Amino acid sequence: MNDEIIKAEGLTKVFNKSLVAVDHVNFSVKNGEIFGFLGPNGAGKTTTINMLITILKPTEGKASVLGFDIAKQNNDVRNVIGIVPQEYTADEDLTGLENILLCSDLYGIPRNVAKERAMDLLKLVELTDFKDKKVETYSGGMRRRLELACGLINRPKVLFLDEPTLGLDVQTRTATWEYIRKLKKEFGMTLFMTTHYLEEADALCDRVAIIDHGKIVVAGSSAELKHNLGGDLITLAIKENEDVSGLIQKVEHVKDVRKEDGAYRIKAEVGEITTPLIIEALRKKGYTVMRLSLTEPTLNEVYLEYTGRSMRDAEESRENVMTQRMVRMRRAH
């Protein structure tokens, strides 16, 4: 079989003839990998997923899943994929088991097969004890796990996860990651997921595509992307109100200096050695270093590098503002 499980060529979606949600994206997902679509809200992640799972027709371009064309052979695609949507779609008035069986009926799976699979899946997501409880009594984490189980009922070859941990607290999020890893191991599936959590993409995905304003700005493994940034990142601020970019640039190992919001973002090959050199150079000229941090690159830096703004700036949702606030508070302590 072709190694490319998902292939998109010039995939485009335009809403109302003017709003370009997804703009000629090209990518391919390999057999057995976890592929992450990373970007802020409104970048076009969900629109892309909705095209791949055949509920939206592309305006232009084409894509295939396991060789089936998403527009022309949509029913074949539907048979081989599983979906874990962003929302909690399980019916609150039904029990967990009833919800899974409802999903199985939508795939036309015979009842006796479905029951056996449902029990296995409930066990896998540790909901066996709650199977006869109504979903309205479930916690967020349990609902998410139930969605996972529903998405697996047809033994999909490819599982699509749209923002799998949106709105979950930190512990539940980490637990959900564990389930996703377990699924991949147990079923050998290919996973396509979207997220706007950088750490999530970093923790789970074999390869990442960063999408912004409907376009893929860069794609590759998280390690590759970080490596391409060219080393560590030193962030530094000085007391004096002068531009010292030129001075820093001359220090050994420094590759690039950018001034942003009164701080210098310095890229250097070996941060541990370069940092003291920079401080030394500044001190010699009589400048006082006020703040300094050394970070190994994260996907956030990658994101910043390719989109020119921080992932956080691009986020507008209240939830994210809240999370940030909490992070800042924690940092302050």
Place this chain on the structure above:
Amino acid sequence: MSETNGNSRSKLHGLWALTNRELKKWYKEPVLFLLSMIQPILWMGLLGKSMNISALIPTNIPGLDSKTLMQQTFGTSDYFSFMAVGMIGMTALFTTMFSGMSVVWDRRLGFLNKALSTPVSRAVIIFSKVLSATLRSMFQAGIIIVIAVAFGLQFGADFNPLNILGVFAIIFLLCVGLSSLFIAITIRSTRMETPMAVMNLINLPMMFASNAFYPAKLMPDWLQTVVSVNPLSYTNDAVRQLLIVNTVDYTQLALDFTYVGIFAVIVATIGIILSWRYLSK
């Protein structure tokens, strides 16, 4: 590739599962079930009994017989019977309206998208909504008849227990039409407010510009015209012919069935085509 979940599947797979999902919300929830029955009971009990129209007719005028007059006006000498039977159509109107609203919920909660990403047919998704509303209304019709009898409904002289099947048949036709109409209105909506307003705009006139509470022949001419195109009027008439009228007018009854049947076929076809197109966008 999909040998485990493909072979024995028919075009209609999932229809019963989706229909039953809607019905379960109702029959597994005794409170909701009772509440949905209370409304027609209240209408029947309060309006039907309070509007004791036959008491308006003086009994001391020679040559004026209240029974005959009522009979001539309402087709039955008992206003309660006239009105109670009208409740069947009214309940169907409200039940189908709420089934339309459930489409908006499914859309908002993401269930619709999830169903659309499975191999279930788009038509089945719409049919299941129509079917569940229809089955619910038919069941409610049965209950209303039982309650009305307990409250003193007087069957007509021509009444035969088999006529109840006729009542179910006309309610089936009416509901298929109405719920397709409401689904076509709601399927594009992500908000509750707009379709709710549109449906209220349709519902109240449909209820009052019909013969549900009052015979059309006593209404002003312009209103009679409205009543004469309202499928609810034909449904009410058919149900009255089948249950409470002393001498059934078979020509009228055939006309009722034809009219409601044509209404159902036309509206359901348009509604389902519109929804289907929208869902396969």
